[in-house]
Amino acid sequence: MLSARKKILKRILQVLLIVVIFYFLVKNLYVNWGKIAEYDWNINYYFLTYSFVLLITGAILMALGWNLILRMLGGRLGYKKALKIFFITDLGKYIPGKVWTLVGKVYLCAKEGIPIAKTSASVVIQPLIQVISGMLMFLVSLPFWTKTSDFMNNLYLLLPLIPIGLILLHPAIMTKLLNFVLTRLKQKPIELNIKYRDILLI
Template sequence: MKHLKSALKIILVGVIFYFLFRNLLANWNEFEKMGPHFNFLHAALAFLAVMAAWVMSAWCWGRVLNAFGHQVPYRDVFIIYFKANLGKYLPGKIWQIVGSAYFAADKGIPEGVSITTSLIGQAYSVLSGISLFAASLLSGLISFGDDLSLMSRWSAVPVLIILLLVAIRPDLGQPLMNWAMKLIKRQQVRIRLPIARAVELFFLYLICWFIFGFGLWLFSNALTPVEIQLYIPMTAILAAAVAIGFLALFAPGGLGVREGVIALFLASVPGFPAPLPAAVAVGYRIIMTIAELIAFGLTWVIKWI
């Protein structure tokens, strides 16, 4: 049985890397087309920002674990988070959560806790991201033309209210989470978070988006100068694109969906260089994927330190 488990782990890792590298190779031609004027310093800074955002994302999940009464050293949180993280590139949306439960069990974290906290972490990531996008629409930082902008502003109001309500009362999403758990034949989850802790988690995940968004802005500057005033709209667009990609059940890791949404929305942002949205979306995906691979590799290094 032990040898079978080892073989299955090797096969699973192999499948994950197949999908990852297939995506990288498919997009690399676009990366090469960016030309001789590509600013590698800005690209390197973008990579560092993305790495910082991933590191904080793992820390945020550690805070969720802490909220459920589990004090887990960051070293272990990092290992669990980034070993499981690549599971999102497998078809289906459950492998990252299943992987998290599997690796967390090695650290003595019960399956119910690891699954619940993983779901809550992803929920806060999506909630904070879409809230940022809705707030940007409402404030006029993002617009899609006069008529559409007016309609989108009004529609953003109830959406933002609902999102913020769920953010401070995550137990409202418990029936949906339990329905998902029933589908994958896992135990039901119980969500009990004080409002103060819920607000803390919402803002921590929001900070993650601002760091990821800074990486997107820096990477755009690797191609051509982009005004700093576009930083917040770009961050909001990135957050919405990642959230939509996460919710797209047919797209492992949001592949294709995220890039399409980023390119579509960036093209509508006044002042954003017209020829670049697609190149920025694809190039930033490559940067993020490389960062994820490096973080995954670091889990093996940290494990033996």
């Protein structure tokens, strides 16, 4: 009887969560509808399809990248399960608060037997790698830009950020930063079993 009630409560919470997500999606659409209606739409369906394919491919690669990081931390998820958890929890970014994606991943991964600290670490490491790698790619691409301006020329002053970014990506540095955060959150420190070359390949 108690188990049946838990299942019913779980189903109600799932439906409620979906309703909340779609509420904020519709709300954002309604608030910005004026800008959408005023925009001069000229749709190129070829590029639209191409962009959609790239969007889906990029999202899948991000999910697999997160799963790879989680595996390196000692968390084991099958690829299908990882994709499911990643895309379900990614909907949490549409809910105000900015923490629901993390909360969702921690909750669903905990049900798979993965410690909270490891899941939290994976969620922190992934955007850190994305930001630093994106910054590095941008700086490296600067010489190939055809149109320059004073602002663009001044961006070369950011070149020292390349070695700084590479240093921050080192497992020893990331371990110290993550454990500092985890201790503040009263979680057990972890050891990153990740090689530096593996991080650079993610």
